[in-house]
Amino acid sequence: MSVLLAIPARYASTRYPGKPLVSLKGPDGDKTLIRRSWEAAMAVRGVARVVVATDDDRIRDHALAFGAEVVMTSSAAQNGTERCAEVAASLPDFDMVVNLQGDAPLTPAWFVEDLIAGLRAVPDADIATPVLRCDGRALNGFLADRRAGRVGGTTAVFGAGMRGLYFSKEVIPFTSRSYGDAEPTPVFHHVGVYAYRPAALSAYPTWPVGPLEALEGLEQLRFLENGKQVLCVEVQAKGRQFWELNNPSDVRMIEAALAQIG
The missing domain is CATH 3.90.550.10 (Spore Coat Polysaccharide Biosynthesis Protein SpsA; Chain A)
Structure with missing residues (x-):
């Protein structure tokens, strides 16, 4: 069974605009939220393909720069599942689609x-x-x-x-x-x-x-x-701690967890 893993990421978050591009300090230096989420996805065994799914050119350009594959989706998607459905429609040759949200870099x-x-x-x-x-x-x-x-x-x-x-x-x-x-x-x-x-x-x-x-x-x-x-x-x-980053106040908590992972 072939598995596609999609990472939905949108810039226009109502609670935290630009969240995927926020910088997070870790033992390996400063990296953006979306890059850390992509690295978490790349660590998953048994996945055939990993893509970032976004409707924003800034996120696309940044993700391409660090080596991610990007699928552009519409701004009409109401949530990550709808964004994943658009990805699956454009890449139909998979038996399973995984949604690893772009604000969850600590997911084991x-x-x-x-x-x-x-x-x-x-x-x-x-x-x-x-x-x-x-x-x-x-x-x-x-x-x-x-x-x-x-x-x-x-x-x-x-x-x-x-x-x-x-x-x-x-x-x-x-x-x-x-x-x-x-x-x-x-x-x-x-x-x-x-x-x-x-x-x-x-x-x-x-x-x-x-x-x-x-x-x-x-x-x-x-x-x-x-x-x-x-x-x-x-x-x-x-x-392991596996908090999501939902608000600016969560940055310090995520960075502390990254320091523990080492």
Whole structure:
């Protein structure tokens, strides 16, 4: 099964314009966010082709300069999945498409490798996405964010066979008990990486945004709202931090994590 990995990147972010070109300091010097995300993608084994998907000439020119392949997409794409669908339409000779978002340079390679293996193992799944069991420290952090009115991480609930039931920016499922920092909890953190079968990906842009996707702002809910099977693949952090860069205040946190990786 041949795998295409696409890295969606847009310049016109409402929260952080120009984010893909922000510089991040690491042990290997200063590199942009999009370059670090591309390097993370290139470390994934079992991928036949890696492309940066963007609608912006500045991102295209920069990515080409450091050696990435670029596919230009339209500015009409509403999210990374729609951008990946455009890439898949222009490069149709792949059995699986992976979306490694351009603001996630800390994503461990084994997250993506486990995701690819998970989708391969379940033929009737349309899409797969990683989930990570929260320990008490992570869960308490999510709950503290919600009490303060902040949106923290996304959580996932799934049923038999790890089939996704719902994803939310609220902390679900509800649990009334407290947990020690290192104690496993029943709450799973959703990691924003996706592996799609081409048929489901090509159908995605044809579906209207449903009420749940609109309320939560979570693109993967469109698959659930249209009856598609979303496979949750449990992954292990192995001590790694893997924050996404969403706001300017996240730069320092990402750089600290890069320093730990070394």
